[in-house]
């Protein structure tokens with residue numbers, strides 16, 4: 001009985017310590033506010049680096065951007081969109097006519113198939129427009145939660161946060177919203193990002209991850225949130 005009580009007490013102590021440890025790795029509400037205020041001061045109106053001029057162009061660009069760089073996607077769409085930038089025009093090109101425009105992008109065969117299928121649905125069900133609705137977006141071929149979040153945020157001004165590899169890294173390293181998978185990080189961010197910063201949080205965090213908090217070599221010496229960040233392996237200041 002005594003032994004059982006000791007074991008229970010020890011387990012409770014370990015649990016308490018580990019939840020204290022998890023809390024210590026998280027930023028406080030005040031620190032999170034400061035973090036976004038600094039990113040906002042650097043870049044008050046951040047946006048995607050993908051080239052687009054309509055919700056449809058953005059949707060196509062985001063479908064193409066899976067496992068590809070924005071620069072690579074822009075090179076392809078800068079040639080494609082002047083020729084075909086509506087579902088009808090892309091359907092007129094057809095899958096074989098679309099492929100040469102996007103063949104420099106990884107997985108282009110599957111992406112061409114998805115874009116053609118998506119165009120057919122947009123015309124048949126939404127009058128050729130991109131639906132302003134998460135479920136309808138996620139039902140389109142080649143469109144997952146992340147793509148839907150980007151379109152909802154960037155084309156329709158919804159305060160969604162699409163978690164890509166950059167945001168996942170920044171949220172975990174800094175202690176902003178640590179999580180084991182992208183959905184846990186997205187839910188965590190939606191909980192902690194102050195309402196006034198939620199609209200642009202997606203782009204601030206992506207750009208910070210892409211240019212400063214880089215995967216292999218974070219540039220901690222030039223990071224404006226260095227003093228707040230909980231990452232234990234920061235690179236030294238120069």
Ligand code: SF4
Nearest residue numbers: 213218220223229231
């Ligand atoms: S201090 Fe370093 S690890 Fe932390 S956010 Fe800045 S670049 Fe990333």
